[in-house]
Amino acid sequence: MQTDVVVIGGGGSGLAAAISAASEGAKVVLLEKDVKLGGTTGWSIGTISATRTVNQKRAGVVDTPEAHYEDMALFSKKYTTRADNDALRRVMAEHIPETADWLCDCGVEFFGPIEEPPHRQPRMHNALPGARAYIYHLQRRAEKLGVRIITGAAASRLITTSERVTGVAFDAPGTVNQIAYANRGVVIASGDYSASAEMKRQFISQVVSDTEAVNRANTGDGQRMALELGAKLINEDIFMGGLRFVPPAKPAWVTRLPPWRWLMRATNIALGHGPQAIVRGFVMRFLTTVLVPSVKLFECGAILINSKGTRFADESQKLVAELAYQPGACAYIVFDHALAQQFEQHPNEISTAPGFAYAYLADYQKNRPDLFHQANTPQALAAKLGMDPAALADTIASYNQTETPTDTAPAIPRRGKRPRLDTGPYYALGPVKNYINFTDGGLVVNESLQVLNTQGQPIPGLYAAGSAGQGGLLLKGHGHHLIWAFTSGRLAGRHASRQNAI
Numbered sequence: 333m334q335t336d337v338v339v340i341g342g343g344g345s346g347l348a349a350a351i352s353a354a355s356e357g358a359k360v361v362l363l364e365k366d367v368k369l370g371g372t373t374g375w376s377i378g379t380i381s382a383t384r385t386v387n388q389k390r391a392g393v394v395d396t397p398e399a400h401y402e403d404m405a406l407f408s409k410k411y412t413t414r415a416d417n418d419a420l421r422r423v424m425a426e427h428i429p430e431t432a433d434w435l436c437d438c439g440v441e442f443f444g445p446i447e448e449p450p451h452r453q454p455r456m457h458n459a460l461p462g463a464r465a466y467i468y469h470l471q472r473r474a475e476k477l478g479v480r481i482i483t484g485a486a487a488s489r490l491i492t493t494s495e496r497v498t499g500v501a502f503d504a505p506g507t508v509n510q511i512a513y514a515n516r517g518v519v520i521a522s523g524d525y526s527a528s529a530e531m532k533r534q535f536i537s538q539v540v541s542d543t544e545a546v547n548r549a550n551t552g553d554g555q556r557m558a559l560e561l562g563a564k565l566i567n568e569d570i571f572m573g574g575l576r577f578v579p580p581a582k583p584a585w586v587t588r589l590p591p592w593r594w595l596m597r598a599t600n601i602a603l604g605h606g607p608q609a610i611v612r613g614f615v616m617r618f619l620t621t622v623l624v625p626s627v628k629l630f631e632c633g634a635i636l637i638n639s640k641g642t643r644f645a646d647e648s649q650k651l652v653a654e655l656a657y658q659p660g661a662c663a664y665i666v667f668d669h670a671l672a673q674q675f676e677q678h679p680n681e682i683s684t685a686p687g688f689a690y691a692y693l694a695d696y697q698k699n700r701p702d703l704f705h706q707a708n709t710p711q712a713l714a715a716k717l718g719m720d721p722a723a724l725a726d727t728i729a730s731y732n733q734t735e736t737p738t739d740t741a742p743a744i745p746r747r748g749k750r751p752r753l754d755t756g757p758y759y760a761l762g763p764v765k766n767y768i769n770f771t772d773g774g775l776v777v778n779e780s781l782q783v784l785n786t787q788g789q790p791i792p793g794l795y796a797a798g799s800a801g802q803g804g805l806l807l808k809g810h811g812h813h814l815i816w817a818f819t820s821g822r823l824a825g826r827h828a829s830r831q832n833a834i
């Protein structure tokens with residue numbers, strides 16, 4: 333198979349790369365390992381952080397890429413002492429306005445802009461009805477431009493001719509080691525390595541390696557293939573992960589709405605101007621499907637128990653490492669009525685989705701009955717959860733008794749100053765699991781998204797975008813990962829298609 337540009341991966345960055353190369357007149361083949369397009373992009377909440385957007389202009393917000401570039405540094409400083417890749421951050425900030433316009437032109441409708449300090453202007457935009465809208469519209473745009481999309485096609489090796497990358501070997505159902513030859517260039521857009529136990533162990537830790545990924549298809553194949561040609565990884569130890577409620581067996585109806593532009597435009601207007609009670613009810617159905625429990629629950633006294641009814645860890649950790657080794661790798665958040673009452677109003681939310689709203693206990697009871705459990709006594713609660721009633725009652729009783737640290741189980745902190753759990757009824761929220769959302773280790777790239785070797789020289793014919801081409805960018809704050817995926821994908825596709833043909 334002979335083409336101009338081969339793109340590896342059909343998430344946000346890969347679709348953007350394919351569309352951009354095809355818009356330049358290149359023949360494009362896109363290889364996607366999964367049976368359908370989407371990747372982590374399709375799993376995400378769908379928030380982008382952007383400037384000079386139609387939404388900002390409509391809201392009378394005056395903003396600049398320069399200000400965005402500066403504000404991103406404030407986020408990085410807030411979360412880490414590590415240096416950002418300033419050159420890539422500048423390229424990204426400069427191109428964000430055109431990426432946002434392009435997404436709208438493809439058919440994506442955004443809710444927002446919403447404030448997120450330390451951004452000096454509201455920049456958070458949420459795709460409606462969620463990230464699925466990106467894949468729906470970008471797939472259509474790619475197909476319209478004649479991109480040949482092959483799903484179930486796992487790229488396995490880069491082909492070189494006189495040190496220039498000239499193709500990709502891939503395995504598809506029924507055929508192994510097919511080759512797609514690229515006259516102009518190859519773009520690696522195969523995401524991160526959150527699902528590679530081996531890479532997570534090598535670069536991060538055993539616990540992270542033992543913790544499942546949100547997206548099981550991203551096994552760092554692109555990084556591995558480029559490393560084989562002398563490329564280099566940066567920030568390979570950075571990752572994002574933590575507790576999440578398990579997803580609902582059946583997604584809420586609002587999240588299944590077709591992302592047609594006219595329907596989402598109407599939804600957007602209703603969200604902006606409809607009666608608050610109805611709007612909130614609508615938003616809650618989104619919110620309660622994208623759930624990260626607030627750490628405040630634990631700070632205020634909730635405990636984390638496994639399915640045997642016992643505490644097993646310090647629940648205040650960002651990643652409760654021990655959860656990976658509990659039965660079924662799942663747990664429940666348990667608390668009493670006194671604490672439940674605190675989590676019925678601001679500022680004590682059970683969870684939040686950036687830019688939309690806060691969800692309180694009653695929202696869970698109404699919208700996620702599968703996660704909400706209540707009973708008058710610890711024993712009755714345990715029975716509802718299929719646990720040994722005596723075990724849960726013992727766990728709560730011993731938590732209530734101990735106030736000072738003992739050396740019997742030092743990893744499990746005592747109650748300390750937290751209130752006793754002794755006012756019925758008792759509640760459990762869960763199951764919760766630990767997930768690795770993404771890893772941030774990307775290939776080192778230059779401002780044209782060319783992959784660099786360990787000497788800092790471009791590997792001819794090879795480009796990378798999105799997580800695979802993160803190049804040392806920190807992307808802290810909401811919405812920077814996705815906007816980087818789309819922006820870097822578009823740039824990589826454009827640069828690859830402009831290469832001289834071999």
Ligand SMILES: Cc1cc2nc3c(=O)[nH]c(=O)nc-3n(C[C@H](O)[C@H](O)[C@H](O)COP(=O)(O)OP(=O)(O)OC[C@H]3O[C@@H](n4cnc5c(N)ncnc54)[C@H](O)[C@@H]3O)c2cc1C
Pocket residue numbers: 340341342343344345346363364365366369370371372373374375376377378379380485486487488521522523524546547549550551552553554768769770797798799800810811812813814815817
């Ligand atoms: C739960 C969750 C919520 C998030 N929410 C947000 C958010 O709201 N805003 C934000 O900015 N970021 C968010 N992120 C992060 C963001 O989604 C990712 O950083 C971004 O989608 C990465 O895009 P990508 O194109 O690089 O990778 P992906 O979208 O993962 O695409 C990579 C594709 O490559 C394919 N692939 C892998 N290996 C091969 C191979 N060998 N051959 C062919 N194809 C291959 C994969 O199947 C996949 O389809 C979230 C992440 C998670 C997990």
